[in-house]
Amino acid sequence: MKLVIGGSTGFVATEVLTQALKNPAITSIVALGRREATMSTAAGSNAGKLKSVICKDFENYPDSVKTELENADACIWTIAVTPRKLSTVPWEATCKISRDYAVTAIKTLDTLRPAQEQPLRFLYVSGHFAPRSRAEIPPALENHGLVDYGLLRGEVETLILSYAEQSHGRVESCVVKPGLIDAPGAEKRDIPGVPHVDLPDIAAALVDQVIRGFEKDTLSNDDLVRIGGRVLAE
Ligand SMILES: NC(=O)c1ccc[n+]([C@@H]2O[C@H](COP(=O)([O-])OP(=O)(O)OC[C@H]3O[C@@H](n4cnc5c(N)ncnc54)[C@H](OP(=O)(O)O)[C@@H]3O)[C@@H](O)[C@H]2O)c1
Known part of the structure; x- marks a missing residue:
């Protein structure tokens, strides 16, 4: 399987x-x-599997990047402006980075695999509070002044899922909605009402899902804990 990891330098x-x-x-x-x-x-010896590809423009991939992305079987997309960095990035750029880059990625990867029989599996890492409509906005987002940000992330979820729905079977997509992700040995942050998942567990769940196929189109924090725990126990 050829896997693309979008935002490969992140946490x-x-x-x-x-x-x-x-x-x-x-x-x-x-x-x-x-x-x-x-x-x-x-x-070790697995290092040869990796190709690091630097991209300067995530809205118009140059041909050299497109060549590297050809015939991918799956993608795990992690590029976004996270809530912690929100105050350092203008809103227009936040929308471009968090929404438009993801949409360009799914479209580009789809078009770069014309002869593949199996569908592209595109997994988009979103967040626990990313409402897909105004009716779903939780009080926690309002309390933290994150309503527009949450709705933006929810909009991306909808765009990624509908791209697959309209792809006539060429693409399968999945949205994962982790709460707070805890790194081993690091101090735990706590936000009331937001669940936790350990970094090794979420990573194991993401890798498992692109290999075995998506259990469902949206995986909650509980799903990630369950799948990751099962994979790591195996
Ligand atoms: N960390 C958490 O506790 C947590 C919880 C819930 C959901 N999530 C979600 O999980 C995903 C990954 O989060 P993370 O914690 O791994 O975030 P992160 O460490 O900030 O990584 C984000 C990635 O996006 C890239 N990126 C940011 N701005 C970019 C730009 N303008 N152009 C190109 N690439 C850009 C970063 O590149 P650089 O390395 O060059 O900056 C990095 O590779 C995000 O969608 C986040 O909302 C995270």
Whole structure:
């Protein structure tokens, strides 16, 4: 399986990359990012599976990047402006990075695999509070002044799922909605009402789902804890 990891330098993607390198079902990994991806020294002989591809324009991929993305079987997309960085990025850029880059990615990957019989599996990492309509806005988003941001992330979920629905079977997509992701050994943050998942567990769940196929089109934090726990126990 050829896997593309979008945003390969990030917190979640770095662990996904580590686990994907170890997984024999994944034979080729394109680490797509605006910077070079770093690989753990434990990668050993699996290091040859990885190609780090730097992209300067995520709305118009140059031909050199498109060549690397050809015939991908799956993608785990993690690029977004996270709530913590929201105050440092203008709103227009936040929409472009968090929404338009993801939509361009699913479309581009789809068009770059004309002869594939199996559908492209595109997994989009969203967040626990990302309402898909105004009726679903939880009080926590209002309390933290994150209504527009939450609705933006919910809009991306809808766009990614509807792209697959309208693809006549060429694409399967899945949205995952983690709460707070805890890194081993790091101090735990707590936000009332927001569940937690451990970084190794979510990474294991993401890798498992692109390999085995999506259980359903939306995976909650509880689903990620359950799937990741099962995979790591195996
Ligand atoms: N961390 C959590 O606790 C948590 C919880 C729930 C949901 N999530 C979601 O999980 C996903 C990944 O989160 P994360 O914590 O791994 O975030 P992160 O560490 O900030 O990584 C985000 C990735 O996006 C890239 N990126 C950001 N701005 C970009 C731009 N303008 N152009 C190109 N690439 C850009 C970053 O590149 P650089 O490395 O170059 O900055 C990085 O590779 C996000 O959708 C986030 O909302 C995270």
